[in-house]
Every structure is written in C-alpha cells, then in structure tokens.
Amino acid sequence: MTQSPLADEIRKEAEQRRTFAIISHPDAGKTTITEKLLLMGKAIDVAGSVKSRKADRHATSDWMAMEKQRGISITTSVMQFPYRGRMINLLDTPGHEDFSEDTYRTLTAVDSALMVIDGGKGVEARTIALMEVCRLRDTPIVSFINKLDRDIRDPIELLDEIEAVLSIKAAPITWPIGCYKDFKGVYHLAQDRLYLYQAGLGSERSQAQCIDGLNSAEAREYLGDDWATFAEQLELVQGACHLFDQEAFLAGRLTPVFFGTALGNFGVDQVLDCLADAAPAPLPRQTQTREVAPDETAFSGFVFKIQANMDPRHRDRIAFLRICSGRYQKGMKLHHVRLGKEVKIADALTFFSSEREQLDEAFPGDIIGLHNHGSIQIGDSFSEGERLSFTGIPHFAPELFRRVRLKDPLKSKQLRQGLQELAEEGQAQVFFPQRNNDIILGAVGVLQFDVVASRLKEEYRVECAFEAVNLWSARWINCKDAKKLKEFTDKASENLALDGGDHLTYLAPTRVNLALMQERWPDIEFRATREHH
Ligand code: G4P
Numbered sequence: 001m002t003q004s005p006l007a008d009e010i011r012k013e014a015e016q017r018r019t020f021a022i023i024s025h026p027d028a029g030k031t032t033i034t035e036k037l038l039l040m041g042k043a044i045d046v047a048g049s050v051k052s053r054k055a056d057r058h059a060t061s062d063w064m065a066m067e068k069q070r071g072i073s074i075t076t077s078v079m080q081f082p083y084r085g086r087m088i089n090l091l092d093t094p095g096h097e098d099f100s101e102d103t104y105r106t107l108t109a110v111d112s113a114l115m116v117i118d119g120g121k122g123v124e125a126r127t128i129a130l131m132e133v134c135r136l137r138d139t140p141i142v143s144f145i146n147k148l149d150r151d152i153r154d155p156i157e158l159l160d161e162i163e164a165v166l167s168i169k170a171a172p173i174t175w176p177i178g179c180y181k182d183f184k185g186v187y188h189l190a191q192d193r194l195y196l197y198q199a200g201l202g203s204e205r206s207q208a209q210c211i212d213g214l215n216s217a218e219a220r221e222y223l224g225d226d227w228a229t230f231a232e233q234l235e236l237v238q239g240a241c242h243l244f245d246q247e248a249f250l251a252g253r254l255t256p257v258f259f260g261t262a263l264g265n266f267g268v269d270q271v272l273d274c275l276a277d278a279a280p281a282p283l284p285r286q287t288q289t290r291e292v293a294p295d296e297t298a299f300s301g302f303v304f305k306i307q308a309n310m311d312p313r314h315r316d317r318i319a320f321l322r323i324c325s326g327r328y329q330k331g332m333k334l335h336h337v338r339l340g341k342e343v344k345i346a347d348a349l350t351f352f353s354s355e356r357e358q359l360d361e362a363f364p365g366d367i368i369g370l371h372n373h374g375s376i377q378i379g380d381s382f383s384e385g386e387r388l389s390f391t392g393i394p395h396f397a398p399e400l401f402r403r404v405r406l407k408d409p410l411k412s413k414q415l416r417q418g419l420q421e422l423a424e425e426g427q428a429q430v431f432f433p434q435r436n437n438d439i440i441l442g443a444v445g446v447l448q449f450d451v452v453a454s455r456l457k458e459e460y461r462v463e464c465a466f467e468a469v470n471l472w473s474a475r476w477i478n479c480k481d482a483k484k485l486k487e488f489t490d491k492a493s494e495n496l497a498l499d500g501g502d503h504l505t506y507l508a509p510t511r512v513n514l515a516l517m518q519e520r521w522p523d524i525e526f527r528a529t530r531e532h533h
Contacts, residue, residue: 004297010327010363011295015281017365019089019322021106023131024116025124026096029146033116033262033271034079034090039205040272041081041088077307077320078351078367086276089351089365093130099445101426102305104396105378107133109304109322111365112140112279114271115255116262119145119152119179123165131166136529137392138252140279141168144271149199149261151180159241159257169254171242174270176259177223177230184223186259186267187214187234190244194219195267202265250280282365285324287381287388292325294364299326299334300383301368302390303376306425318349318369319376326384328368330360334382337389339375345382347371378426379531394529395499397474398429398442401507402449402466411462415439418460419452423500428452431474431497431505440497440507441466442474472511475526477504484523492517503530 003011024030079090091110093103107113113134117123134141145158152158159170174186177194185197185208194211211218214234220227248254256274260267282294285302292300305320328348336343349369350362362368370376379393406415419439423430428449429442443449449466456462476499479485489496489504495513497505506526508514518526 006297006327007295010297010325013087013327013363014294014365016085016087017089017282017363018086018112018275018279019091019110019282019365019367020112020114020275020279021091021093021110022114022116023093023107023127023134023141024095025118025121025126028116028118028121028124028127029262030093030095030116033114033144033146033268034092036202036262036265036268037088037090037272038079038081039203039265040269041083042205043079043081077305078369080351080366083272084276087365088272088276089367091367094445095126097445098447099126100448101396101398101428101444102307104130104133104444105304105393105426107139108137108393109302109320109367110139111282112142112275114275115141115143117143117145117158117162119147119155119158119259120150122153122158122161128165131168133396135252136394140249140252141255142271142274142279143170143255143257144262144267145176145257145259146262148176148179148183148186148197148259148267149264152176155259156237156240162255162257168252169242169248170257171244171249171254172237172259173244173256173274174258174260174267175234175237178226182226183261184226186270187230188270189234189238194222195270196222197261197264197266199264202261202263204265206265207269208266246278249278282324285390286392287390289388292388292390294325296325297327298384298386299328299332300324300381300388300390301328302382302393303370303378303380304393306372306376306378306427307369317372319372319380321348321368321370321382323362323364323366323368324390325364328362328366332384334384335387336375337381337383337387338377340387343382345370374421377424391531394531395426395429396444397476397528398444399473400443400446400449401469401471401474402441403469404439404441405465405467407463407465414460414462415456415464418456418462420500422452422455427455429474430500431507432499433497433507434493435496438469440469440471442471470509472508473514473528474499475506475508475514475528476530477506478525478527479523481523484521488521488524492521499530501530 022030077092091106093106162170174188177184183197185195187194195208244256258267258271284291284293301321301323303319303321307318333344381390419430431440495507497507499505
C-alpha cells in the first residue's frame with residue numbers, strides 16, 4: 001500500500017515524540033530535575049537557583065515564576081523541546097498545594113512517566129498514589145533516585161522498597177558509588193563504565209567524565225581503598241537485581257532505575273537518554289468505536305485538563321488537548337464530538353519552549369491548548385472526519401470532602417447549577433447524599449475548593465462556605481444483578497449519594513468501613529475511578 005506524503009510526515013513526527021510527566025512526592029526534586037531537563041533540551045540556557053524561584057511559589061505557579069524570572073517562554077503546563085532527534089513533551093503534574101485531580105488526569109495523557117524518589121526518604125505517599133494512576137494504563141516508568149549528594153538509604157533497600165510498595169520490578173541501570181561527602185559517581189552496569197561526579201556543576205550543561213571498565217587501573221586508582229568493597233557490592237547487586245527488559249518496561253512491569261543528584265545535574269542526562277531511547281512513542285488509543293493509530297492522517301485528540309485561571313481579569317480558560325492522531329494546523333475545522341458541532345480551531349496554543357519560531361502545527365503526542373469559554377469539558381474528544389470519542393479519561397475518587405453551606409438560601413438553584421457545571425468541567429466533584437439535602441464537594445487537592453468558591457462567586461454570583469465533613473473516600477457503585485443492587489441500596493442508603501452525573505456513589509466514612517462493606521457485599525463493585533462519558 002502506498003502512503004501519502006502527509007501520512008509519512010505524521011508517522012515520522014509521531015515516532016519522534018516522547019510525552020511524559022514526572023511523578024514524585026513533594027520536595028523529592030521534581031522542580032529541580034525539570035529545570036535540568038529543560039537545560040539539557042536547551043529550552044533554557046542557565047539553570048539558576050531553585051531557591052529563589054521557590055520564594056515566589058505561593059504567589060503564582062512554579063513555571064510562571066520561572067518564566068517571569070528568566071524572560072523565556074515556558075507555559076505553565078507543557079514544555080516541549082528537542083533532544084537528540086526526539087521531540088520531548090514534558091507535562092507538568094501540579095504538586096504541593098496546587099495538587100488536584102488534573103494532576104492525576106495528566107497521567108492519562110502521557111506515554112511514559114519519570115518517577116523521582118528522594119534517596120533519603122524512599123517511596124512516599126504521593127508517589128504511591130500517582131503510581132496507581134499510571135497502573136491504570138500500564139504506563140512505562142523510568143525511576144530516578146535523587147539527592148545522592150546527601151546521605152541516602154541503602155540503595156538495595158530502596159530498590160526492595162520500590163518492588164514491594166509499588167509492585168514493579170526494579171532494574172538498576174546505574175549503581176551509586178558512595179553518597180553524601182563520599183559520592184564519587186555512578187557505575188553503568190551494562191556499559192561497564194564509571195561516570196564521575198564533580199560537585200558544583202549543577203547549573204551547567206556539561207558531560208560527566210568517564211572511566212571505562214571497573215577493572216581498569218584508572219578505576220582502581222579513582223576508587224582507591226573503596227574499590228574492593230564496591231566491586232563486592234556490585235557482584236551482590238548483579239546477582240540479586242533484575243536485568244533491564246525492554247518488553248517488561250513497555251508493559252509497565254519493570255522500571256529502569258538511575259541514581260544521581262538533580263541539584264548537581266548529575267545522572268539526569270542518563271534519565272533523559274533512557275526516555276528518548278527506550279520510552280515509547282505515542283501508542284494507539286481506544287475510542288468508543290475502535291482503536292486509533294497515531295499515524296492516521298485525520299486529526300483526533302481528547303481534553304484531559306482545564307486550567308482554571310485564578311486571575312479574575314482573565315476569565316478565559318484553557319483546555320489541554322492531547323493529540324492522538326493526525327496533524328493540527330491553525331484554522332482547521334474539527335468536530336466537537338459530544339456537542340455534535342463543527343468548530344474552527346483558530347488560535348490554539350502550542351508549547352514549544354525555546355526561542356525558535358513557533359510553528360502552528362502539532363502532531364500525535366503533542367498537547368495543544370484550546371481557548372474554552374465554557375463549552376469544553378474534561379474528557380471531550382475532537383476529531384476530523386469520523387466522530388471518535390476517546391475512553392480512559394476518568395474521574396478519580398476524591399480524598400478530601402467539604403459540606404457546602406450557602407450564605408444566601410435563596411440562591412440554592414444557582415448553587416446547584418454552578419456546582420453541576422463546575423463538576424462537569426472537572427474542577428471538583430459534587431455529591432448529593434440520599435439521606436438529607438446536604439451538598440458535598442469532593443476533591444483530591446485542597447486548592448480545588450478555593451477554585452470552586454471563587455468561580456461560584458465570580459461566575460454564578462453565589463457565595464458559599466465550606467465545612468468539614470467526616471468522610472474518607474468515595475466509590476462508584478456498579479452491579480449487574482438488579483436484585484442484589486436493590487438489597488444493597490436499601491441497606492446502605494445512609495452512605496449513598498448521587499454524583500454530578502447522577503451516578504450512584506458510596507461515601508465511606510473510614511477506610512475500615514469501606515473494607516468491611518466490600519467484604520460484606522462481594523457482588524457489588526466499588527470503583528475508585530469513573531469514566532467521563
Ligand atoms: P519538588 O518540586 O519535588 O517539590 O522539589 P524541588 O525540586 O523544589 O526540591 C526540593 C528541595 O530539594 C529543594 O531545596 C531543592 O534544592 C532540593 N533538592 C533537589 N534535588 C536535590 C539534590 O539532588 N540534592 C540536594 N541536596 N538537594 C536537592 P530548597 O530549595 O532548600 O527547598 P526546601 O528544602 O527549603 O523545601
């Protein structure tokens with residue numbers, strides 16, 4: 001079969017794309033490593049002190065602060081840069097106080113993820129939660145154990161912890177030679193090569209010096225008295241650890257592990273090389289009707305995030321769309337599939353982060369930002385020609401709950417409408433308990449509540465307050481057996497609610513309560529995610 005030049009171009013562009021996000025616990029070093037990745041991708045020229053940026057952190061998002069400080073064009077959510085013949089799309093996963101459901105959903109738009117672990121702390125709570133989201137799509141994970149310039153835990157213990165806590169095999173690609181004041185570098189197991197650490201080069205785009213062969217006279221001299229101990233340890237590691245296996249990596253069952261220091265910009269290049277070489281290019285994606293291959297010439301994509309603008313002077317919001325097939329061109333006409341409408345996409349944002357002139361084109365794996373005046377929701381699909389609705393962009397069970405208290409009781413209709421619409425947009429989730437007239441708001445990050453309150457006030461003229469409520473999590477209920485379901489809804493009505501989309505939900509007061517209910521009702525499915533449409 002002969003292919004058109006357009007099909008060839010799309011295939012070539014798609015194969016170059018590497019779209020990933022960073023998963024980590026706050027303070028593990030995500031911001032620092034992002035900065036070094038941008039440095040390597042020449043998206044910035046000098047990596048500055050992370051500290052000065054952090055001071056600004058609460059005023060605005062990390063990247064806006066960075067943008068201001070460096071006077072370069074980095075948007076808050078997507079950073080695109082070329083690296084060794086690849087085009088890298090790094091999607092920001094908001095952390096700290098701006099952590100939200102968007103953080104989770106961003107992971108549905110990537111093809112791989114970089115897990116950053118603080119070597120002194122090991123696997124922490126937020127990483128576990130984000131990893132669970134990655135597992136929904138078996139996303140391949142590359143791991144970086146950070147802060148080797150400090151005291152870290154025993155590396156073997158760290159790998160064991162990754163395997164035990166995250167249920168993924170860990171294959172060390174490099175192995176650290178000492179840590180803290182004795183940090184000498186890393187040894188690349190497959191290359192049989194030492195990469196030497198030099199302190200003080202954190203803000204430079206420099207390549208580490210190397211020594212070939214652990215048995216070489218040069219390596220023995222470099223390691224001195226530590227040589228024998230290190231060689232012994234390595235033997236143990238090579239005997240006990242998994243070898244890298246590309247197939248298992250792509251299936252999300254094995255993670256290659258690197259060691260280094262983001263602050264010292266050491267080991268980060270190895271991680272980026274791994275993402276460029278071993279991580280997958282955009283893969284086919286499932287729609288309600290069929291699987292869509294990235295090299296199809298007709299454009300298609302889905303919205304995974306809507307950025308609420310906290311600045312009241314700009315009411316415009318941006319919907320982030322992940323391209324799954326075809327080519328985006330300025331001015332193209334697309335179907336807004338849910339609304340059954342044709343729309344002209346005249347002014348989408350693209351995210352090339354270097355000085356180079358921006359092309360108004362984008363390809364599979366890329367993200368474009370659509371201006372949203374209220375007609376776009378999370379999970380919406382846009383396509384050219386055939387109408388395709390992508391699946392797999394879920395709601396996630398909230399972990400934080402508030403009871404909504406209306407200040408003016410006469411505004412209850414506006415409140416309901418506002419909450420319903422904001423929930424559809426994905427800003428937070430709303431639940432209507434069956435046993436009373438409460439309205440419960442659910443979120444995964446606290447900032448989501450502030451966003452909802454300020455938007456209710458701005459856009460719906462409704463003022464409300466939030467009260468603490470004693471809930472632990474929510475689960476969407478599913479049961480094929482109508483009789484069993486009826487039995488369950490009768491018995492559990494105290495804790496049942498309808499969500500914004502009228503789906504039956506179980507609001508669990510505690511973890512123990514949920515576990516007991518699941519045990520007691522084996523025919524009922526308690527789902528932690530729900531598809532959008
Ligand atoms: P995050 O985005 O994951 O939250 O982490 P971030 O990069 O902001 O890093 C958190 C702190 O850890 C920062 O310290 C940063 O400089 C430090 N850090 C990151 N990578 C390394 C590393 O390889 N070695 C060492 N020693 N430190 C590293 P900070 O600005 O002082 O912030 P804080 O500690 O006052 O919160």
